[in-house]
Amino acid sequence: MIDVKGIYKTFYSRHKVEALVDVSLHVEKGEVVVICGPSGSGKSTLLRCLNHLETIDQGEILIDTILLNDSRTNINKVRAEVGMVFQSFNLFAHMTVLENVSIAQIKVRKRSRQEATKIGMELLEKVGIPEKAGSYPSQLSGGQQQRVAIARALAMQPKIMLFDEPTSALDPEMIGEVLDVMKTLAREGMTMCCVTHEMGFAREVADRIVFMDEGRIVEIGTPQQIFNEPREDRTKAFLAQIL
Amino acid sequence: MEIFNDLLHSERFRRSLSWAALVLIIVGLIIGTVHTTNKVDYIWRWEQIPRYIFFQETIEVTVEEDATVTAVERDGADTYIIALNFLDEEQYYTVPSHMVSVKTGDELQRGQVLAEGRRWKPGLLLTGLILTLEISVLSIILGVVIGLITGLARLSSSPAPKWLAIGYIELIRGTPLLVQIYIFYFFVGQVFRLSNFMAGVLALSFFAGAYVAEIIRAGIQSIHKGQMEAARSLGMNYPQAMRYIILPQAFKRILPPLAGQFISLIKDSSLVGVIALVELTRAGREIGTSTFNYFEVFFTVAALYLILTFSLSMLVQFLERRFAASD
Numbered sequence: 001m002i003d004v005k006g007i008y009k010t011f012y013s014r015h016k017v018e019a020l021v022d023v024s025l026h027v028e029k030g031e032v033v034v035i036c037g038p039s040g041s042g043k044s045t046l047l048r049c050l051n052h053l054e055t056i057d058q059g060e061i062l063i064d065t066i067l068l069n070d071s072r073t074n075i076n077k078v079r080a081e082v083g084m085v086f087q088s089f090n091l092f093a094h095m096t097v098l099e100n101v102s103i104a105q106i107k108v109r110k111r112s113r114q115e116a117t118k119i120g121m122e123l124l125e126k127v128g129i130p131e132k133a134g135s136y137p138s139q140l141s142g143g144q145q146q147r148v149a150i151a152r153a154l155a156m157q158p159k160i161m162l163f164d165e166p167t168s169a170l171d172p173e174m175i176g177e178v179l180d181v182m183k184t185l186a187r188e189g190m191t192m193c194c195v196t197h198e199m200g201f202a203r204e205v206a207d208r209i210v211f212m213d214e215g216r217i218v219e220i221g222t223p224q225q226i227f228n229e230p231r232e233d234r235t236k237a238f239l240a241q242i243l
Numbered sequence: 244m245e246i247f248n249d250l251l252h253s254e255r256f257r258r259s260l261s262w263a264a265l266v267l268i269i270v271g272l273i274i275g276t277v278h279t280t281n282k283v284d285y286i287w288r289w290e291q292i293p294r295y296i297f298f299q300e301t302i303e304v305t306v307e308e309d310a311t312v313t314a315v316e317r318d319g320a321d322t323y324i325i326a327l328n329f330l331d332e333e334q335y336y337t338v339p340s341h342m343v344s345v346k347t348g349d350e351l352q353r354g355q356v357l358a359e360g361r362r363w364k365p366g367l368l369l370t371g372l373i374l375t376l377e378i379s380v381l382s383i384i385l386g387v388v389i390g391l392i393t394g395l396a397r398l399s400s401s402p403a404p405k406w407l408a409i410g411y412i413e414l415i416r417g418t419p420l421l422v423q424i425y426i427f428y429f430f431v432g433q434v435f436r437l438s439n440f441m442a443g444v445l446a447l448s449f450f451a452g453a454y455v456a457e458i459i460r461a462g463i464q465s466i467h468k469g470q471m472e473a474a475r476s477l478g479m480n481y482p483q484a485m486r487y488i489i490l491p492q493a494f495k496r497i498l499p500p501l502a503g504q505f506i507s508l509i510k511d512s513s514l515v516g517v518i519a520l521v522e523l524t525r526a527g528r529e530i531g532t533s534t535f536n537y538f539e540v541f542f543t544v545a546a547l548y549l550i551l552t553f554s555l556s557m558l559v560q561f562l563e564r565r566f567a568a569s570d
């Protein structure tokens with residue numbers, strides 16, 4: 001489903017930052033991969049490269065056999081198949097919850113308004129807040145906003161979902177409700193890449209855990225292996241810190 | 244004493260004191276104005292002003308020579324009567340349309356009255372006001388179109404649109420509007436054979452466009468970049484994301500500065516008087532030179548501008564309230 005082959009990404013702002021160095025990763029259909037690592041290790045950059053919000057300098061990314069860094073690829077078509085959930089929710093502030101989950105269906109998937117509303121309402125049921133359909137994002141709690149953001153991405157019926165620290169901007173009492181939605185998705189067979197430090201979630205639903213540091217993948221393994229017998233010292237140090 | 248002290252420091256007392264001061268200042272200003280004009284021996288003739296808004300035209304059209312009507316052509320409020328005398332020479336008479344009493348084939352006799360009466364006509368101040376309104380509305384619309392295109396070009400990552408936009412904005416902002424109006428009139432107008440109305444409207448539009456572009460650019464940049472990323476991540480292309488996500492949010496924020504720009508434009512339209520467009524200010528000057536009632540005329544002109552700008556402010560406030568729903 002996702003095939004990342006030896007990608008590099010360097011930022012040149014004030015100084016040169018090698019955000020990704022020779023990263024390769026293969027994700028099967030239906031697989032749930034959790035990506036973790038210290039701050040600045042390139043987790044967000046990797047995820048953003050997967051739907052071309054960042055362009056890569058070298059290497060190849062294939063999404064469902066479509067090559068991303070190819071000028072002939074219709075990137076909007078690929079993105080419609082890849083849902084993304086951001087740390088800061090990024091709901092469209094001028095639209096109601098229902099409009100948030102409908103707009104892309106109507107404009108990108110070319111569905112009728114009725115159909116988009118129907119699908120949108122179903123997804124709002126699924127994430128547990130159908131009663132907020134007419135509210136504006138500013139009237140919702142963080143946890144509710146993030147669930148709407150998930151519903152908005154799901155409304156496109158994507159093949160892959162990317163989560164970039166979806167719970168790290170939330171108050172502790174709201175983390176559970178968002179993780180529950182994500183667990184449901186994982187069990188339904190969605191292909192998912194989640195950047196998160198929620199190790200309970202990783203242990204429960206991840207098929208594999210990817211540990212990154214300084215732009216490189218340090219270690220990949222099953223939760224079992226990563227938590228119980230990590231091979232690399234850096235992984236051990238990191239786990240000791242967050243567990 | 245205690246009570247008096249309390250009163251003195253109470254919020255309500257201070258507020259009423261402030262109101263009283265306001266009234267005093269206004270009354271003082273009025274008295275001062277009247278007093279100073281008395282000192283310069285100015286004779287106020289406010290009764291002269293209404294006829295520059297509406298006046299009654301006396302109409303009397305009499306036939307000059309015996310003739311036969313060959314055509315009656317209506318052109319709006321006026322009708323042209325064409326007649327042939329016995330030497331087959333054409334004669335023309337202009338008559339208000341509602342007063343026409345002859346038809347083709349009728350014989351006209353010398354001295355016959357074709358039309359007689361009075362009719363209301365808009366005065367110079369009113370026609371000036373209407374012209375100002377026309378110029379302002381057209382320039383605002385065109386200015387927004389130009390500003391939107393330029394603002395988006397300014398944010399483009401490819402150099403051609405970006406630098407063209409920067410060049411245009413700097414050019415306009417670095418030169419006086421009056422000079423731009425002359426350039427549009429004498430140069431652009433000549434090259435493209437523009438009427439002075441079009442030259443004036445275009446000059447104001449391009450002037451406003453540069454400022455609107457900067458307002459729109461700032462508005463778009465003030466929207467969190469996560470909004471664009473979220474839109475793009477859902478598969479929207481750049482124009483869709485702009486159209487449905489970014490611009491509606493930016494619009495709400497740029498409405499107040501945009502309104503300020505429009506109000507400036509209405510006022511700046513007074514400059515196109517220099518290219519022989521008799522808009523409100525020029526109308527005032529023309530009435531002034533012929534009547535010397537400069538005081539009344541320009542007070543009236545100012546009041547008319549205020550009506551325009553104030554209505555615009557009210558409209559914007561109304562829009563702002565409507566867009567406030569999602570806050």
Ligand SMILES: Nc1ncnc2c1ncn2[C@@H]1O[C@H](COP(=O)(O)OP(=O)(O)OP(=O)(O)O)[C@@H](O)[C@H]1O
Pocket residue numbers: 011012013017018019037038039040041042043044045046
């Ligand atoms: N747009 C950018 N311009 C310049 N440098 C960037 C940009 N985006 C990321 N970086 C740099 O790239 C490196 C990796 O950033 P990234 O956001 O991928 O880290 P992360 O693992 O997601 O960290 P965090 O846990 O803090 O979110 C960091 O050093 C960061 O400063």
Ligand SMILES: [Mg+2]
Pocket residue numbers: 043044045164165
């Ligand atoms: Mg990050």
